[in-house]
Amino acid sequence: MKKANIFIAVIFFAIISACNPEENKLTESNLDTDTPELNVTDSWLREYFTIPYNIEVNYKWHEGRVDLDRYLSPPTLEKVIPVMDIVKQVWIDTYSELGGENFIKEIAPRELLLVGGKNLNPSGTRTLGFAEGGKNIVLFETDLINVKDKSEVTMFVKTIQHEYAHILNQQIRYDEEAFKEITPSGYTSQWYNPADEEERFDIANSQGFITDYARLNENEDFAEMLETILTNNAEEYQELLDNIKAKIISNAVDAALENLPTTATQDEIDAATQGATVTATPEAENAIALIKAKEAIVADYFKKSFNIDLYELQKLATDNILKAIQ
Amino acid sequence: MRKFKINTCKLIVAFVLLIFSSCEDNNDPELLFEDTPAVRIEKRIAELKSSLQSSENGWKITYFTDDTELGGFTFLFDFISDSEVLMDSDFGTPDVNTASLYDITLGSTIKLTFTTKNVIHELSDSDNYPDEEFVGQGYRGSFEFLYYQTDGDDILFKSNRDRSNIIRFSKATESDWMNLTANNKDMLNNYIPKDPLKSVFRNLILETESNTTLYNFSFNAPRRYATVTAITTDAIESDISFGLAPTPTGFIISPEIDVDGVKLNEFNYDTDTSEFVAENNGVKAILRYESDLNFVLPSYDLGNEPNNSIRLYSTRFSLNDDSESFTQFMDDLRAFFSESLGGRSIQRIYVYNLDSDEPFIQLRYLSGSTTYRQNFPVTKTITEDALGNRIVVFTEIQPGNTHFSRRGFLPFIEYLTRESGFYIQRRGNLNANQKTIGLIAVDDFTLLSHWYDF
Numbered sequence: 001m002k003k004a005n006i007f008i009a010v011i012f013f014a015i016i017s018a019c020n021p022e023e024n025k026l027t028e029s030n031l032d033t034d035t036p037e038l039n040v041t042d043s044w045l046r047e048y049f050t051i052p053y054n055i056e057v058n059y060k061w062h063e064g065r066v067d068l069d070r071y072l073s074p075p076t077l078e079k080v081i082p083v084m085d086i087v088k089q090v091w092i093d094t095y096s097e098l099g100g101e102n103f104i105k106e107i108a109p110r111e112l113l114l115v116g117g118k119n120l121n122p123s124g125t126r127t128l129g130f131a132e133g134g135k136n137i138v139l140f141e142t143d144l145i146n147v148k149d150k151s152e153v154t155m156f157v158k159t160i161q162h163e164y165a166h167i168l169n170q171q172i173r174y175d176e177e178a179f180k181e182i183t184p185s186g187y188t189s190q191w192y193n194p195a196d197e198e199e200r201f202d203i204a205n206s207q208g209f210i211t212d213y214a215r216l217n218e219n220e221d222f223a224e225m226l227e228t229i230l231t232n233n234a235e236e237y238q239e240l241l242d243n244i245k246a247k248i249i250s251n252a253v254d255a256a257l258e259n260l261p262t263t264a265t266q267d268e269i270d271a272a273t274q275g276a277t278v279t280a281t282p283e284a285e286n287a288i289a290l291i292k293a294k295e296a297i298v299a300d301y302f303k304k305s306f307n308i309d310l311y312e313l314q315k316l317a318t319d320n321i322l323k324a325i326q
Numbered sequence: 327m328r329k330f331k332i333n334t335c336k337l338i339v340a341f342v343l344l345i346f347s348s349c350e351d352n353n354d355p356e357l358l359f360e361d362t363p364a365v366r367i368e369k370r371i372a373e374l375k376s377s378l379q380s381s382e383n384g385w386k387i388t389y390f391t392d393d394t395e396l397g398g399f400t401f402l403f404d405f406i407s408d409s410e411v412l413m414d415s416d417f418g419t420p421d422v423n424t425a426s427l428y429d430i431t432l433g434s435t436i437k438l439t440f441t442t443k444n445v446i447h448e449l450s451d452s453d454n455y456p457d458e459e460f461v462g463q464g465y466r467g468s469f470e471f472l473y474y475q476t477d478g479d480d481i482l483f484k485s486n487r488d489r490s491n492i493i494r495f496s497k498a499t500e501s502d503w504m505n506l507t508a509n510n511k512d513m514l515n516n517y518i519p520k521d522p523l524k525s526v527f528r529n530l531i532l533e534t535e536s537n538t539t540l541y542n543f544s545f546n547a548p549r550r551y552a553t554v555t556a557i558t559t560d561a562i563e564s565d566i567s568f569g570l571a572p573t574p575t576g577f578i579i580s581p582e583i584d585v586d587g588v589k590l591n592e593f594n595y596d597t598d599t600s601e602f603v604a605e606n607n608g609v610k611a612i613l614r615y616e617s618d619l620n621f622v623l624p625s626y627d628l629g630n631e632p633n634n635s636i637r638l639y640s641t642r643f644s645l646n647d648d649s650e651s652f653t654q655f656m657d658d659l660r661a662f663f664s665e666s667l668g669g670r671s672i673q674r675i676y677v678y679n680l681d682s683d684e685p686f687i688q689l690r691y692l693s694g695s696t697t698y699r700q701n702f703p704v705t706k707t708i709t710e711d712a713l714g715n716r717i718v719v720f721t722e723i724q725p726g727n728t729h730f731s732r733r734g735f736l737p738f739i740e741y742l743t744r745e746s747g748f749y750i751q752r753r754g755n756l757n758a759n760q761k762t763i764g765l766i767a768v769d770d771f772t773l774l775s776h777w778y779d780f
Contacts, residue, residue, distance in 0.1 A: 004334070007342075011341065011342055030364040030365045032368055037408075039427075059442065060427060060441035060442060061439055061442070061469070061470075062441075063439070063470060063486065070452060071450045071452040071462065071463050071464045071466070071467075072450070072452065073443055073447035073450050073451055073469065074441055074447065075442060076426070076443040077426055078424070117443075117451045117453055117454075118451070118453040121462050122462035122463070123462075143443060
């Protein structure tokens with residue numbers, strides 16, 4: 001029995017010691033875990049975007065962040081700060097002033113990606129920017145903007161205002177049903193036809209759309225409305241609407257005159273002009289009314305969702321463009 | 327039956343042995359390398375970083391982005407720190423004094439990426455292209471290079487866009503930074519394109535011990551690409567087109583010319599003869615301006631075609647392919663005509679009735695708002711050279727037309743009735759409806775005029 005106990009003890013010892021390989025001590029990581037050195041641009045972006053707003057601004061090329069089949073290139077280092085300063089002044093500062101300091105902190109894309117050159121499609125059209133799932137916004141042509149030129153800066157800022165509209169909409173819904181009902185039959189995936197931009201705008205405007213792209217769907221329509229309002233001050237915006245109206249009427253007159261025989265007398269020409277004007281005026285007024293109805297929903301959305309007056313926002317955003325280009 | 331007796335002690339010993347041996351670890355993967363993969367990757371990154379920075383004068387590459395349609399572009403890189411690089415190039419608009427950023431990271435393998443814009447990105451700019459066919463593609467370049475291997479002092483990378491494209495980084499010298507790109511540009515702009523004042527025939531001649539093959543050579547400067555197609559009818563390779571990258575002494579090509587395993591890729595310029603020559607192991611390629619017609623031109627049977635009158639192309643269309651010398655001659659002629667004839671101007675020039683023995687040159691000129699015409703009768707003789715190329719000689723029938731307009735038109739009559747005559751070449755049609763004919767002066771290969779028949 002005693003022997004048996006010894007054997008049992010041996011077995012027990014054997015079992016507990018059998019699978020006891022020596023643990024390796026934890027050593028330093030094999031990977032390079034050093035904090036990368038920050039250059040002046042990195043520090044600036046950190047100070048004005050990443051730390052206050054938790055927005056990462058990526059300007060260095062990163063394969064896979066954009067379409068690999070495209071021929072795109074990163075921005076010039078020296079041009080990053082001037083361009084991002086515009087973004088800060090026109091977008092962040094505007095919303096922060098009216099919506100409160102936390103506005104952008106709470107609702108913002110988490111990444112802004114900069115691409116220096118044009119994103120030119122083989123067909124010759126070009127993409128200015130896009131937003132993915134509210135998480136990131138890609139801005140193209142950052143190398144090409146003259147930061148002192150109002151129209152170039154406005155064009156660039158449009159992209160952000162447009163994409164940010166989507167991000168706001170993803171946080172708090174607008175009245176999509178009501179918005180969609182204003183011009184229900186005008187939406188089309190073929191918004192980019194015909195090829196001529198002026199013709200496209202004529203079609204879109206006459207149907208109650210602010211731009212050609214607004215015809216894609218109600219969400220783009222909303223974003224295009226907001227983008228237009230925030231990049232044109234009150235007077236410019238009114239002028240834009242007046243021009244739409246005048247263009248609808250003049251197009252109708254042109255069409256009427258084209259149908260006249262070449263032998264038409266001045267009286268006949270006058271009569272055709274007047275006839276077309278009389279018919280087209282209510283159509284033009286209707287188109288403007290449709291745009292205004294959309295504008296009302298946008299204004300209402302800002303008031304109810306964020307307690308922001310759209311027209312104050314418009315004034316500040318457009319003033320800030322002027323400030324930014326100084 | 328014998329009872330099977332179990333000895334407890336033996337059983338326990340066996341059991342203990344079993345337990346001891348049960349944990350023998352023989353499943354561990356054999357470590358083929360000294361370090362784990364993560365360590366090896368980090369080491370390779372560090373190695374590449376330090377070797378890129380170790381070259382005192384940086385590196386140079388000649389990058390053929392797509393040698394089926396484009397040529398090569400030379401870049402100099404100086405990796406001045408762990409993150410900054412200076413560049414120069416014979417392409418685009420380099421700024422050698424402004425650094426951009428680079429990084430070495432793990433992609434599909436370890437790769438070198440030029441992370442902010444510098445001149446190399448001009449190859450990958452969708453809006454910067456050599457011609458309409460490349461809209462949206464730039465010059466099809468990459469600015470990410472996959473670390474592949476070292477070869478002596480050189481480092482080999484693969485293009486991230488086209489992994490079959492190997493790019494060699496060689497050490498640059500101080501003098502490369504002083505003058506390489508300027509010399510390349512000089513070669514590219516002044517010597518590689520066809521000299522408009524030299525013979526209109528510029529061919530590539532491929533010589534081996536046993537035979538000689540003649541190729542047409544046509545250089546597209548924006549693409550840096552040469553279309554090289556055989557003139558010799560029984561050529562083994564009928565198309566040896568290549569991309570071309572200028573060097574200070576000539577150019578290198580890709581793909582190489584391969585003649586039974588002997589490869590030619592480097593052409594050197596000979597200032598005395600204006601020839602580019604590549605030579606290797608008994609095989610020689612020469613790019614030269616031809617002063618003799620030692621090949622057969624596409625033929626046009628002047629006088630026996632359905633249409634038997636021709637008009638000088640440049641008197642109808644501004645777009646034409648006339649040689650520089652002939653264009654200059656016509657400009658001078660027009661000026662001389664107006665000057666000699668009180669402001670009258672040349673409108674059209676024809677040769678009519680080529681199917682007869684006595685055709686005539688017709689001049690139409692404008693005086694005030696009225697067009698007048700004058701005919702200058704000639705005889706026409708057609709002969710063939712040893713290779714079968716047709717030569718036409720026009721001779722003015724005497725006494726010639728002595729109308730006063732002759733005075734201003736005389737240089738043209740003299741040009742067209744030159745004693746040596748003209749080689750007749752069927753040319754690619756410049757307009758859709760008529761055949762285009764080239765007349766090349768036999769005694770002056772710089773004079774090529776275009777005509778169309780009707």
